[in-house]
Amino acid sequence: MDKVKVLEKYLPPEAAPLIGRWIDYFKCEFKISRNRGTKFGDYRAPYQGKGHRISVNYDLNPYAFLVTTVHEFAHLHTFNEHKHKAKPHGTEWKHNFKKMMQPFFEKDIFPPDVKHAIISYLNNPAASSCSDLTLYRSLRKYDAPKEDIHTVEKLPIHALFKLKDGRIFRREEKLRKRYKCTEIATRRVYLFSPVAEVEVVND
Numbered sequence: 001m002d003k004v005k006v007l008e009k010y011l012p013p014e015a016a017p018l019i020g021r022w023i024d025y026f027k028c029e030f031k032i033s034r035n036r037g038t039k040f041g042d043y044r045a046p047y048q049g050k051g052h053r054i055s056v057n058y059d060l061n062p063y064a065f066l067v068t069t070v071h072e073f074a075h076l077h078t079f080n081e082h083k084h085k086a087k088p089h090g091t092e093w094k095h096n097f098k099k100m101m102q103p104f105f106e107k108d109i110f111p112p113d114v115k116h117a118i119i120s121y122l123n124n125p126a127a128s129s130c131s132d133l134t135l136y137r138s139l140r141k142y143d144a145p146k147e148d149i150h151t152v153e154k155l156p157i158h159a160l161f162k163l164k165d166g167r168i169f170r171r172e173e174k175l176r177k178r179y180k181c182t183e184i185a186t187r188r189v190y191l192f193s194p195v196a197e198v199e200v201v202n203d
């Protein structure tokens, strides 16, 4: 099947032709990958005869898929310009990410709240992939609703929840940025990110 046709299933359709051209222009192997839980996407620099490789999780909503794709292409472009001399999310990468985001802003692809979150993310010197909670939350709003999956911050205090590995926790009070949660089986206390995805347990 035509590359752009495939990309249109994952991206906002107006964004697909340009991403298709980048794949050709940068001679990049672009893979739509299974969900890896800890990351949305990945860039690998040329190594042992292999060229540039980018992969993006298949289950992101179209806006999150586009932001992640541009994020990874900014790594590729930064590698071409600076090889391993530039830091992964340093000033060179940020400059390229900003520049490569422009054509999609010009096409008015993003809803206003997402656009606003991306712009403040671009202006935040500490920005990296998903450490920006405002950007992450505004992208998440466009996900199809998942049953029984909630984020820790949405749970009432003392609610029980389960992780993918089956361990059960109780949500306790919020410390500065994270939530204290007690593992029921061991009574050990862990700190959870407010946007960690958990399954609600009905007791």
Ligand SMILES: [Zn+2]
Residues within 6 Å of the ligand: 071, 075, 088, 089, 128, 129
């Ligand atoms: Zn990155």
